[in-house]
Structure formats: C-alpha cells, structure tokens
Amino acid sequence: xxxxxxxxxxxxxxxxxxxxxxxxxxxxxxxxxxxxxxxxxxxxxxxxxxxxxxxxxxxxxxxxxxxxxxxxxxxxxxxxxxxxxxxxxxxxxxxxxxxxxxxxxxxxxxxxxxxxxxxxxxxxxxxxxxxxxxxxxxxxxxxxxxxxxxxxxxxxxxxxxxxxxxxxxxxxxxxxxxxxxxxxxxxxxxxxxxxxxxxxxxxxxxxxxxxxxxxxxxxxxxxxxxxxxxxxxxxxxxxxxxxxxxxxxxxxxxxxxxxxxxxxxxxxxxxxxxxxxxxxxxxxxxxxxxxxxxxxxxxxxxxxxxxxxxxxxxxxxxxxxxxxxxxxxxxxxxxxxxxxxxxxxxxxxxxxxxxxxxxxxxxxxxxxxxxxxxxxxx
Numbered sequence: 441x442x443x444x445x446x447x448x449x450x451x452x453x454x455x456x457x458x459x460x461x462x463x464x465x466x467x468x469x470x471x472x473x474x475x476x477x478x479x480x481x482x483x484x485x486x487x488x489x490x491x492x493x494x495x496x497x498x499x500x501x502x503x504x505x506x507x508x509x510x511x512x513x514x515x516x517x518x519x520x521x522x523x524x525x526x527x528x529x530x531x532x533x534x535x536x537x538x539x540x541x542x543x544x545x546x547x548x549x550x551x552x553x554x555x556x557x558x559x560x561x562x563x564x565x566x567x568x569x570x571x572x573x574x575x576x577x578x579x580x581x582x583x584x585x586x587x588x589x590x591x592x593x594x595x596x597x598x599x600x601x602x603x604x605x606x607x608x609x610x611x612x613x614x615x616x617x618x619x620x621x622x623x624x625x626x627x628x629x630x631x632x633x634x635x636x637x638x639x640x641x642x643x644x645x646x647x648x649x650x651x652x653x654x655x656x657x658x659x660x661x662x663x664x665x666x667x668x669x670x671x672x673x674x675x676x677x678x679x680x681x682x683x684x685x686x687x688x689x690x691x692x693x694x695x696x697x698x699x700x701x702x703x704x705x706x707x708x709x710x711x712x713x714x715x716x717x718x719x720x721x722x723x724x725x726x727x728x729x730x731x732x733x734x735x736x737x738x739x740x741x742x743x744x745x746x747x748x749x750x751x752x753x754x755x756x757x758x759x760x761x762x763x764x765x766x767x768x769x770x771x772x773x774x775x776x777x778x779x780x781x782x783x784x785x786x787x788x789x790x791x792x793x794x795x796x797x798x799x800x801x802x803x804x805x806x807x808x809x810x811x812x813x814x815x816x817x818x
Contacts (some may be wrong), residue, residue, distance in 0.1 A: 442510060442529040443728065444524070447471035447488060451697050451727065452549060452587075453525055459484040468517045469598035470510055476747070481651035481655035482652070489513055507532055515540065521814060527552035527570050534577040543582035544814040548603070551591055554719035556646040561744035567583045570752075574599070582813035585806070590746055606805045610730045612702065612798045619666055626692045635662040635776050638707035638737075640700065640728040641671030643691070646717030648762045653679050655691055662776060664689045665707065668723075704735035709775050709782065712741040713762035733793045738785035740771045750797065756789035 443453055447469060457467040461484075473479060473490035481488040493710065495502040514522065514536045522544035524533035530546060538543040553571055557563050576759050578584060578599045585606040586592055592603045622630050623637070630636065637659065643649055643666060653676060662679070673691055680689035697701055704710060705814040710732030716722040722744060729750065732739045739757030741747050750761045760771040775782050811818040 441467065441469045441486075441523060442514060442533050443469060443471045443525045444510075444528040445472055446477055446490065447476050448477070450525075450692070451698070452547075454697075455608075455611060455799050455803070456483070456523075456547075456806055459799070461485040463807050463810075465810075468519075470513045470517075472506070472510075473695060475646050489517075489661040507810060511536055516806045521545070521582075521810065523547060525549065527574055527626070529574045530577050532707040534580055534800065537580070543730060544580075544583035545813060546578055546584045547606075548586040548591065548595060550587075550609075550727065551720040551723060554723075558717040561663035561671065566690065583809040585809050588723055590723035590747060591720075594719070594723065596605065604805060604809050606809065607725055607797070607802045608727055608730075609799050610727070610734050610793065611796045612734050612793050612800075613701075614794070616705060616734075616736060617702045618705040619699060621667075621692075621703050622697055622760045624692050624695070624703070626666060627690050630663045632664075636706070637662050637664045637709055637711060637772060638704055638732070639664065639666050639668075639711045639713070640731055641668045641726070643668055643672040643676055643686065644670055645670075646721055648713030648715040649763045650675055650679060651715065651768060652711055652713045653685065654683065655768035655772060656685055656688060657683055658766065659772045659776070662688070662708070662772065666691050667703070668692075668694050700733045704731055704737060707732075707735070707737055708740050709740060709757075709772060710735070710738065711768070711772070712747070713768060714744070714747075715763045716744075730793060730797050733789035733797065735791035736786040737790060738775050738782045740768070740775060750792075754788055754792035757785050757794060 443450055460467050467486040469486050469488045471490050473492035477490060491513050493506045495505055501621050505692045511532050522533045522537050522542055524530045525547050526549050531543050552568060579601055584603045586595060586603050587608050589605055592605050595603045621627050621636060639652060677691055677753050680686050712726045714721050714726060729741055733756055741751045742762040743757055743759040751757050752759050758771050760767045762768055809818045
C-alpha cells in the first residue's frame with residue numbers, strides 16, 4: 441500500500457491492512473517520512489516503511505526525488521498486488537504495477553479533483569496535474585473502490601469504469617466501554633449537569649463548524665466539544681470569543697482512534713454538519729457519523745440524500761440544512777429537550793451499526809475486490 445502522508449491518523453488504511461492480514465495477506469505500507477517519526481515500524485497487522493522527503497529548498501527536485509524513493513521502496517517489498525490510497529499515490533503505484541506486470545487497487549478516499557479549493561495560486565496546476573493522472577491511470581486499475589454511493593456513481597460516470605463501494609464504517613466492539621469527555625484536558629470546566637454537543641474530526645474550512653458554533657448561541661444551556669485539530673482551529677476559537685461563547689466551546693486535542701467511540705458515548709448528541717462547499721463534501725460519508733452511532737448517541741446530520749437514508753432511515757437522529765445556524769440550533773434544542781426520544785434514537789443508532797454499518801460488512805467488499813483483482817475466487 442502507498443499512502444502519501446506520514447501515516448499517523450489513517451483509520452481506513454489501517455482497517456484495510458488488518459482485514460487483509462486476517463485473510464492471509466502480508467501487508468507493507470509505504471508512507472512519507474518527516475525526519476522525526478521512525479523510518480520503519482512493525483505492527484501486528486502490517487509493516488510500515490517511511491520514505492524521507494529531502495531537498496526541502498528545491499520543491500520540484502524534492503517532488504521527483506521522493507517519487508523515486510517511494511517507487512524504489514515499493515519494488516523492494518516484492519509485491520503480488522499494489523494499493524494506491526488516493527490520487528496522490530496513484531501515479532507511482534501505476535508505474536510500479538506496469539514495471540512489475542502486477543494488478544493494483546485504486547482506493548478513492550475522496551473525490552480528489554472536487555475538493556474545496558485550496559491554495560489559489562497552485563490550484564489550477566493541481567487540477568491540471570492530478571486530472572491528467574486520474575484520466576491516464578484510473579482505467580488501468582484492476583479494481584477501483586471508494587467510500588460512498590454518490591462518489592461511486594460520479595467516478596464511474598466520469599471514468600467509464602466500475603467503482604465498488606467499500607464504506608469507511610467503524611470497527612464496532614460489541615461491548616461499549618464508555619469514557620468521560622470531561623476528563624480530557626480542556627474539558628474539566630464543563631458542568632456535570634450541562635448537556636454536551638460533540639463534533640468529531642479535523643477543523644478545516646468548509647466543514648460547517650462555523651455554523652455549528654453560531655448555532656450554540658441559541659442552545660444556551662449546552663456546551664460544544666470540538667474533538668480534533670486543524671488549520672481552522674484558531675479562527676474557530678476567535679469566533680467563539682466574538683459570539684461570547686468562550687466558556688461553552690471547547691477545542692480539544694484528538695484522542696487515539698480506538699478510544700473515540702468510548703469518549704463519544706459520554707456526549708448527549710453528535711453533530712455531522714457537512715455543508716456543500718464542494719462536490720466532495722456533498723457526496724462524502726463522514727466517519728464521525730458512524731462513530732456517533734456506534735457510541736449509541738443521537739445524531740444531527742446534514743440533509744443530503746445518502747445521509748438522510750442512514751440517519752432518518754434508521755431512526756438514529758435528524759437531518760437538517762447545516763448551512764443555516766438557526767436550523768442546526770432548532771434541531772439540537774429538539775433532541776436535547778426530549779431525553780426519552782434521544783435515548784431511543786441512540787439505541788437505534790447503535791443497533792444499526794451493529795447490524796449493518798460496521799467494518800465487518802465493509803471488509804467483505806474489500807476482500808472481494810482483491811480476489812477479483814488477483815483472479816481468485818472471492
């Protein structure tokens with residue numbers, strides 16, 4: 441597998457590696473080095489090798505030198521099959537696959553070309569380069585997988601080839617071990633009697649976090665916990681100050697992945713306020729949604745069709761137009777006002793995850809894709 445990052449918070453790739461190992465594969469993950477993290481790690485489900493990025497002063501040379509390094513490292517693993525995690529891993533994986541005459545899997549975690557616009561100067565070049573990469577190499581993949589049905593449909597239409605759905609559902613422990621959010625650094629000031637509204641995940645632009653903070657002005661008795669870091673963190677803190685909410689909005693550092701659901705279980709409601717800042721955002725299937733459901737708490741989520749099918753369809757919570765702070769606030773007040781109904785939503789949410797929206801179900805599709813790529817029985 442190739443992941444073009446330092447591989448410190450990659451729950452999807454880790455789950456895939458574990459499922460493949462349990463099915464009899466030997467998995468090596470090649471990732472980027474930062475000069476601080478270990479160059480090699482041995483885990484029970486995979487070996488992790490990080491390739492350092494050198495030539496910091498020369499961006500173009502650095503890009504090609506690192507590309508050559510990850511290609512060399514992939515070849516050293518003597519693979520039988522390769523796996524590209526997202527479009528930035530696609531070209532080097534396809535090059536190695538061609539050179540060694542091997543099949544490869546393309547795993548689209550996102551719609552790479554339909555993300556929210558980033559660096560204004562570099563964005564046109566980004567689109568041009570990775571657009572060419574996708575057009576050239578996606579058709580060559582033995583199998584292509586992605587995370588939500590709308591993305592399956594969109595990418596299948598765009599590239600004229602089938603994509604398979606392998607949702608990023610959580611690993612669900614039948615035994616829910618509850619942890620208390622108030623014990624985390626920065627949350628000690630939350631009163632024991634105050635309802636807790638939880639939002640998991642990175643704080644980055646276009647994720648609806650600003651609207652959620654504004655909504656808290658009209659949910660006066662509750663506290664908001666934002667569990668995650670990101671570039672928008674300072675701005676979110678400043679917004680809470682301007683709105684007079686510094687004592688009710690708590691920006692906390694992320695916790696280890698295996699502990700997320702346990703901490704979420706101590707919240708009163710989980711919020712997934714995605715807004716259609718880009719087509720990728722509108723079509724995404726947020727991890728946090730299923731983490732709330734696995735925690736057995738009610739959910740307030742965006743009102744996109746595929747999310748409505750999961751949340752309202754399973755009775756796990758309510759869907760709302762997350763671009764409007766007033767509607768978010770009304771939904772939160774309704775859920776928090778009726779504790780009996782909220783408890784029932786949480787029960788249905790967890791039941792839905794135990795029965796359907798779990799990694800055990802999703803991993804079957806992953807293993808079927810590998811079997812098809814290798815020409816083996818599923």
